[in-house]
Amino acid sequence: MRFGGLLAVNDLSFAAAGRQITAIIGPNGAGKTTLFNCITGFYRPQVGRIALHHPTGVKLLERLPDHRIAREAGVARTFQNIRLFPRMTVLENLIVAQHAALMRASVFSLAGLLGLARYRQAERRAVDKARHWLDRLNLIAQADDEAGALPYGSQRRLEIARAMCTDPVLLCLDEPAAGLNPRESAELNTLLTAIRDETGVGVLLIEHDMTVVMGISDHIVVLDYGRRIAEGPPAAIRRDPAVIRAYLGETAAEDLPPAVSGDVSEADGC
Amino acid sequence: MATAPADPAPPLKDAVIDAALAGLVAAALALPMLGFHLEDGTTSLTLSPHLPRVGLAALVVAGGRLGLTLARRGLAARRAGRPGRLARLGGRLSGTRLWVGWAMLLFAAVLPLLPFADRNLIDKATMVLIYVMLGWGLNVVVGLAGLLDLGFVAFYAVGAYSYALLAHYFGLSFWACLPLAGLLAAAFGLTLGFPVLRLRGDYLAIVTLGFGEIVRVVLVNWGDLTGGPNGLGGIPRPTLFGLRFAAYAPPGHHTFAQFFGLRFSPEHRIVFLYFLILILASVTNLVTLRLRRLPIGRAWEALREDEIACRSLGLNPTTVKLSAFATGAMCAGFAGSFFATRQGFISPESFTFMESAVILAIVVLGGMGSQIGVVLAALLLVGLPEWFRELQQYRMLAFGAALVLIMLWRPSGLLSGRAPTIRLGERT
Amino acid sequence: MEYFLQQLINGITLGAIYGLIAIGYTMVYGIIGMINFAHGDIYMLGAFFALIAYLAATTMGGGSVAFGLMAALLATMLFTSLWGWAVERLAYRPLRGAPRLAPLISAIGMSIVLQNFTQLTQGARVKPLQPVIHGGVTLLKANGFAVSLSWLQITIVLVTVALMLVFTWVITRTPLGRAQRATEQDMKMAALLGVNVDRVISTTFVIGAALASVAGLMVTLYYGVIDFYIGFLAGIKAFTAAVLGGIGSLPGAMLGGLAIGLIEALWSGYFSIEYKDVAAFSILVLVLLFRPSGLLGRPEVEKI
Structure with a gap:
């Protein structure tokens, strides 16, 4: 993927499996979000192929427009700067996520306009699904509040709930732990592993918070300057010299700032 | 208007000066349009001056501005902190x-x-x-x-x-x-x-x-x-x-x-x-x-x-x-x-x-x-x-x-x- | 060929006028992101002020055309700027930070006010002015068709070019211009760094109004008739020019103005006068479809 003269993601190949949490890490500007935007169709890579093995067949994501990637290939995502529908309620946010199914049930709005039973049932099912995720993410008490009025941590959770309401096969999370306090990010860890184990979606995760990354990832891909510099299970990544170099420069490990070494040792403990 | 309650009430002198300034600006604004009228003459356009109208406009604006300031001061004192009725x-x-x-x-x-x-x-x-x-x-x-x-x-x-x-x-x-x-x-x-x-x-x-x-x-x-x-x-x-x-x-x-x-x-x-x-x-x-x-x-x-x-x-x-x-x-x-x-x-x-x-x-x-x-x-x-x-x-x-x-x-x-x-x- | 050349000259003259008005739109849009709907009517005021000042000055100055024109130029710039300032102060400044459509409605209201104020004070009838600058040069004569370039057309283009040079210098070289550009990019940050944002925005409106008033003067001289309604169509076209050139871009506004002027002149020369406005808008739609950021605008990449 190239922007003018800048090659943001270059010659990158990796695989993310279902029922697994794959983390993508790398220094700022490594091309992580650009990669996400290519996968979810917001950018179109100039060369290369992104294939998704969907239950209904292989989807070539680089050929689909963004909204069809979400609907047909089952790729859902969250955003680095949260993108909710701020003036709509929490519940409405989740209902909008089920637009495609509800639209089909409302038959070009006609069945809905006439208030046919068929549409009412579909709407009830949609509300049930929303309720399920609100319960899971501990948002049920705020269901009728404006999404924009929620505290930051709840907005992050709501964005995940909204993505899950689209019934994805691949869930792409762009820095879900950013701005969360330690307790919240611990809860996030539990939630993500639970989502993986219960629904079997593949989770693709961009994250800087190493406690999250090292704690829950099954597989880690490290990017720098748009290239993959390492790939493997967390234990291997932690020891990889190329990764240490990318993050810390050429300096030796003893120069680690205390926060980082703290992060690393905490991650070791998990 | 939205900031009215927050404004500290200005002293009367300031209010008068403010009103006078507003009147001056109004006079300047009114001068070309109110002060002169384009008359369709027989052969070409002519101008007829109506300068008193400019003075009138200035007076109206200055008076209005003064009244508004004073009224606002009264209102601000009476309902500080209360949301507007509307x-x-x-x-x-x-x-x-x-x-x-x-x-x-x-x-x-x-x-x-x-x-x-x-x-x-x-x-x-x-x-x-x-x-x-x-x-x-x-x-x-x-x-x-x-x-x-x-x-x-x-x-x-x-x-x-x-x-x-x-x-x-x-x-x-x-x-x-x-x-x-x-x-x-x-x-x-x-x-x-x-x-x-x-x-x-x-x-x-x-x-x-x-x-x-x-x-x-x-x-x-x-x-x-x-x-x-x-x-x-x-x-x-x-x-x-x-x-x-x-x-x-x-x-x-x-x-x-x-x-x-x-x-x-x-x-x-x-x-x-x-x-x-x-x-x-x-x-x-x-x-x-x-x-x-x-x-x-x-x-x-x-x-x-x-x-x-x-x-x-x-x-x-x-x-x-x-x-x-x-x-x-x-x-x-x-x-x-x-x-x-x-x-x-x-x-x-x-x-x-x-x-x-x-x-x-x-x-x-x-x-x-x-x-x-x-x-x-x-x-x-x-x-x-x-x-x-x-x-x-x-x-x-x-x-x-x-x-x-x-x-x-x-x-x-x-x-x-x-x-x-x-x-x-x-x-x- | 001769006919084409003549239409080209007419188009450039017209384009210079549109360009001057378009700058006001593009600057205001760039700095506070609103369509200043009343700008066309500010230009209309400029035309009226120019006419009134010209008549007043020639009566007092014993009929000297040069004195009249200079007085008209200065007076219209002064008074129109004042009106531009007042409109911003009264109708837009209190709405900073309000929902996006509030200033737009306020601007539409202001536009109606200005039109009807003019109609009330000066009457609804068309105001004619006898040609003031006569003559010109005949560039070439062939096939019984003479291509002429009037002194007035030369003046219009020269004045526009001069104003553009001064204006570009102000924006790129002076502290005022720097503050203006900073405010345009990030109003909050500029304010934090000590730029008086309100004053910068006021200045933007004043400059825009001053340039529009010159356009008003030139139109009064060029067409010889004005009425209270000329601001509407000229305003729409100038805004179209601003969008066409890439809104927020100053050279773009000039280029867009030229483009609209040329399209209009050539279309009315070759196809039909009735549909010349349709032509300008159709071109706008086409350009926006294939180059949504306009001719010289920077494409906006939305960060996801």
């Missing part, structure tokens, strides 16, 4: 919206029976209702979907001309043309919308404005079809299940008065038209309210909130926008064909940018997305000026000034605040 009224109104809506509908339904309802009043009420309907239509586009449309009048014109032309060339009746006009306007909306809806906010605004003007220019210049600037006359009036509202009916037909054994009165038609637009507008209201609670309506609002998030959830922004555009256009089409049948005559003059501006002002003033707000704004912007028709020129000046003042007073509209389309109702 803000509270707005809150209460939006809380009991449903009740207010039914009351308004009931009042509208019995209006023609009330003792003070003369022909003139009903006529004006009909006019207001046309704008209410147009406002509700545009509300879908601007208020819900967040698409700024400055050329809404184009669809109104398409509706009006479709009826006029279909009736003229094919002899179709109003009832056959009404749905056709709506569909044609919607189709027109789709064709226009398809290329331009990819554009963002203000580009869309200017392109729709352009389209509105193009439609008008075509209407003016395509004389063979549209009658050009002279317009089309003799547009057939609507019937009630075949009953005519006229003094006499051609053989084989009945008039309304004959059928019910009444004495013919021209007022019958006026009242009939009033009820017709009341029903049309109510249906528009019902349908748009309903649509808002359907997936398509939620998609409109979601699109207004965040287009990128919509795309990530599998909503196709183009179809969502097009559906909003077409729905709004259809409402305008219906309203347009009603307008044509009510007037019996249409010309491009009825479809200028001013109309688009008025309809948009009704929507924004009403509070973007508020159905009752649209009614209030239409009463204020269309109903009120109708009473001052005699003061033609001052009327428009006051209209413009009112737009500015109301916007300054309530920037988010008379009734802002939105009701959720669905509730879980499990509050703890």
